[in-house]
Amino acid sequence: MMPENEKVILEVEHLKKYFPVRAGVFKRVVAQVQAVDDISFKVHEGETLGLVGESGCGKSTTGMTILRLYEPTFGRIILEEEDTTPWFMTTTEAKRYIKIMYADRFEKMKQEFGSLDEVIKNLNKEIDKKYAEIYFEQGETGIRQDMMKDLTEKRRYFRKNAQVIFQDPYSSLNPRLRIIEIIGEGMKVNKMGTNQEIRDRVAHLMEIVGLSKDYIYRYPHQFSGGQRQRIGIARALAVNPKLIISDEAVSALDVSIQSQIINLLVDLKNEYGLTFVFIAHDLAVVKHISDKIAVMYLGKIAELTLKKELFDNPLHPYTVSLMSAIPIPDPEVKKKRVVLEGDVPSPLNPPSGCRFHPRCPVAKEICSKEEPSLNEISDNHYVSCFFPGEFKI
Amino acid sequence: MLNNNEKPLLKVENLHVHFKTEDGIIKAVNGVSFELYPGETLAIVGESGSGKTVTALSTIRLLDENGWIEEGKIQYKDNDVLSLSDNQLRKIRGKEISMIFQEPMTALNPVFTIGDQIIESLELHLDMNKQEARRKAIDLLRKVGIPEPERRIDQYPHELSGGMRQRAMIAMALSCNPSILIADEPTTALDVTIQAQILELMKDLQKEFQMSIIFITHDLGVVAEMADRAIVMYGGEVVEAADIITIFKKPRHPYTWGLMNSIPRIDKDEERLLSIPGVVPNPLNFPKGCKFSNRCFFADEKCVEENPNLEEIEENHFSRCWHIDRMLREMHKVKEGER
Numbered sequence: 107m108m109p110e111n112e113k114v115i116l117e118v119e120h121l122k123k124y125f126p127v128r129a130g131v132f133k134r135v136v137a138q139v140q141a142v143d144d145i146s147f148k149v150h151e152g153e154t155l156g157l158v159g160e161s162g163c164g165k166s167t168t169g170m171t172i173l174r175l176y177e178p179t180f181g182r183i184i185l186e187e188e189d190t191t192p193w194f195m196t197t198t199e200a201k202r203y204i205k206i207m208y209a210d211r212f213e214k215m216k217q218e219f220g221s222l223d224e225v226i227k228n229l230n231k232e233i234d235k236k237y238a239e240i241y242f243e244q245g246e247t248g249i250r251q252d253m254m255k256d257l258t259e260k261r262r263y264f265r266k267n268a269q270v271i272f273q274d275p276y277s278s279l280n281p282r283l284r285i286i287e288i289i290g291e292g293m294k295v296n297k298m299g300t301n302q303e304i305r306d307r308v309a310h311l312m313e314i315v316g317l318s319k320d321y322i323y324r325y326p327h328q329f330s331g332g333q334r335q336r337i338g339i340a341r342a343l344a345v346n347p348k349l350i351i352s353d354e355a356v357s358a359l360d361v362s363i364q365s366q367i368i369n370l371l372v373d374l375k376n377e378y379g380l381t382f383v384f385i386a387h388d389l390a391v392v393k394h395i396s397d398k399i400a401v402m403y404l405g406k407i408a409e410l411t412l413k414k415e416l417f418d419n420p421l422h423p424y425t426v427s428l429m430s431a432i433p434i435p436d437p438e439v440k441k442k443r444v445v446l447e448g449d450v451p452s453p454l455n456p457p458s459g460c461r462f463h464p465r466c467p468v469a470k471e472i473c474s475k476e477e478p479s480l481n482e483i484s485d486n487h488y489v490s491c492f493f494p495g496e497f498k499i
Numbered sequence: 500m501l502n503n504n505e506k507p508l509l510k511v512e513n514l515h516v517h518f519k520t521e522d523g524i525i526k527a528v529n530g531v532s533f534e535l536y537p538g539e540t541l542a543i544v545g546e547s548g549s550g551k552t553v554t555a556l557s558t559i560r561l562l563d564e565n566g567w568i569e570e571g572k573i574q575y576k577d578n579d580v581l582s583l584s585d586n587q588l589r590k591i592r593g594k595e596i597s598m599i600f601q602e603p604m605t606a607l608n609p610v611f612t613i614g615d616q617i618i619e620s621l622e623l624h625l626d627m628n629k630q631e632a633r634r635k636a637i638d639l640l641r642k643v644g645i646p647e648p649e650r651r652i653d654q655y656p657h658e659l660s661g662g663m664r665q666r667a668m669i670a671m672a673l674s675c676n677p678s679i680l681i682a683d684e685p686t687t688a689l690d691v692t693i694q695a696q697i698l699e700l701m702k703d704l705q706k707e708f709q710m711s712i713i714f715i716t717h718d719l720g721v722v723a724e725m726a727d728r729a730i731v732m733y734g735g736e737v738v739e740a741a742d743i744i745t746i747f748k749k750p751r752h753p754y755t756w757g758l759m760n761s762i763p764r765i766d767k768d769e770e771r772l773l774s775i776p777g778v779v780p781n782p783l784n785f786p787k788g789c790k791f792s793n794r795c796f797f798a799d800e801k802c803v804e805e806n807p808n809l810e811e812i813e814e815n816h817f818s819r820c821w822h823i824d825r826m827l828r829e830m831h832k833v834k835e836g837e838r
Binding site for chain 1: 546547660662663690691692693694695696698699717718719720721722723724726743744747748757758759761762763764765766769771772773774775776778779794
């Protein structure tokens with residue numbers, strides 16, 4: 107398992123994504139769907155974080171927000187020591203973001219601690235230290251200049267380094283492009299070589315993902331679902347990204363094809379030290395591929411820990427119930443099962459207090475009143491529950 | 500549960516189903532035979548294109564317009580299903596043999612309330628009057644675990660969640676006390692915690708209504724949990740059939756064995772999954788011998804040339820393979836080699 111001092115590739119802090127619900131003649135915002143509500147996690151180099159949960163838990167929204175296919179409502183997304191959050195914002199939004207995230211915070215700390223040195227000493231993150239120094243030398247404009255200069259380049263850098271593999275291999279490949287164009291486009295945009303070099307690399311990538319390089323001039327419709335998913339994987343790998351987000355990449359595939367793709371992902375991960383955020387609803391698949399797993403429920407992380415720890419010692423009642431709900435392919439294992447009552451509530455109007463309390467088998471009074479925070483119960487094991495470990499089967 | 504002294508409720512013999520398409524005639528089901536006994540759950544397992552759904556739909560002659568039963572015999576109780584008139588068939592379909600589908604949203608009619616749809620079948624099949632039927636419908640909704648059935652009965656399908664819709668569909672299917680329920684991937688579109696609810700519900704209702712279930716699924720976990728017996732299909736043929744313990748503990752067909760070892764599991768730490776090479780071929784060009792020969796770890800020329808028969812290799816355990824011995828000898832090596 108990855109040691110703690112390993113390089114952090116992705117850090118997500120207090121990420122929120124609300125979708126406004128509009129109604130009436132003037133399309134006023136009448137409510138907010140709290141799809142992702144204040145989640146934080148880190149992914150180290152070479153590590154795979156699994157995001158697992160049922161529909162509506164916000165796992166895909168999390169992935170899409172990290173990729174900035176959705177603009178986050180709140181929070182900070184750091185890719186390898188760089189705050190990428192304002193890169194895709196409008197100037198006004200970015201200005202507001204920098205004021206709230208940095209200027210106001212540093213100003214408050216300055217009043218609290220007095221000197222600049224003390225402020226910097228009290229900041230843990232390199233990125234905060236860097237911007238605190240800039241702030242105290244050049245003010246808010248300094249931070250803005252540093253963050254917002256060369257935006258086109260920064261955006262391209264981000265797009266190159268955060269790649270995605272989608273669920274549906276049919277709609278995620280452009281039917282009018284040949285495979286060489288699909289896989290090679292990113293390299294072309296990022297000027298990663300001459301046409302000849304790009305073609306050689308595409309051929310090489312196709313062999314890596316298990317496709318014959320003879321197919322390089324074919325179109326997507328000439329491939330089966332599993333082969334298309336291989337093309338999607340090759341496309342993601344082509345630009346040597348720092349991070350790959352895979353959103354239900356194997357869910358649409360038949361069992362025998364699914365295992366081929368899972369094995370391919372595991373091989374690639376081991377061979378090239380890839381860093382993954384692996385989003386899926388199937389806990390068994392997530393378990394197979396991840397080092398660390400975050401179980402999500404209604405826009406929040408219920409439990410986050412290393413894979414082995416999660417399965418040996420699940421502490422959140424939702425994790426325990428989820429595991430017990432999965433049918434085991436062994437007719438002689440008659441397992442005890444908790445059948446959770448009811449459906450997942452709507453994120454439009456989430457329950458008060460702990461969002462799981464209406465379905466929780468061990469909920470007490472406090473659970474409907476206060477919201478538990480994600481606490482580190484033991485080393486590297488985070489649980490958001492007032493009574494961790496109380497529910498066992 | 501398997502009881503050979505009892506007469507089967509449903510008996511399918513040598514079923515062949517063909518479809519006409521632009522590219523030619525697709526032989527979707529090729530000589531499938533099985534029996535369903537009272538009170539048992541029979542799983543039909545297979546991947547997409549294996550013919551599992553078509554097989555089940557054929558038993559009540561529910562095929563698309565371009566499909567037909569080319570050959571075979573289907574006997575339900577004392578009826579020869581294939582020679583029944585449409586009127587006679589209608590008395591069985593939906594009443595004695597009913598179905599639930601994967602996607603309740605497409606199977607339910609969106610412009611009628613769920614009450615209307617249940618009441619319709621009660622009026623039609625059981626000759627109830629409106630009030631009686633409504634009372635019975637509320638009863639059924641309560642039985643399938645829908646809270647506040649008096650209110651829910653007047654709601655439209657889109658007002659219900661996925662799990663509730665599936666419950667409503669089950670209520671509809673059970674309205675006439677069917678003796679056979681055909682369940683086509685009924686939990687595939689549901690979340691696992693909801694799937695657990697529906698599976699429990701189906702088990703309870705099966706006991707209460709004493710019905711037989713044909714459970715079509717690709718999920719081996721669900722099979723292990725629900726079924727008494729299973730038939731495994733590949734390329735429109737049955738490749739293996741046995742009781743559930745035997746199928747899981749002693750698979751004797753390379754495809755069954757491959758499937759079992761290719762799924763990630765939460766109860767085991769496997770280093771690497773076995774992966775069956777290749778893809779299911781287009782139904783128009785399956786290999787001419789054994790359908791699985793081009794993906795099989797143990798195949799040789801004989802397999803490519805000649806399709807083996809489904810043989811009874813031990814009591815009530817059937818397999819369609821030339822090389823069971825070789826598979827048993829080499830399966831560990833194959834698994835190691837994969838690692």
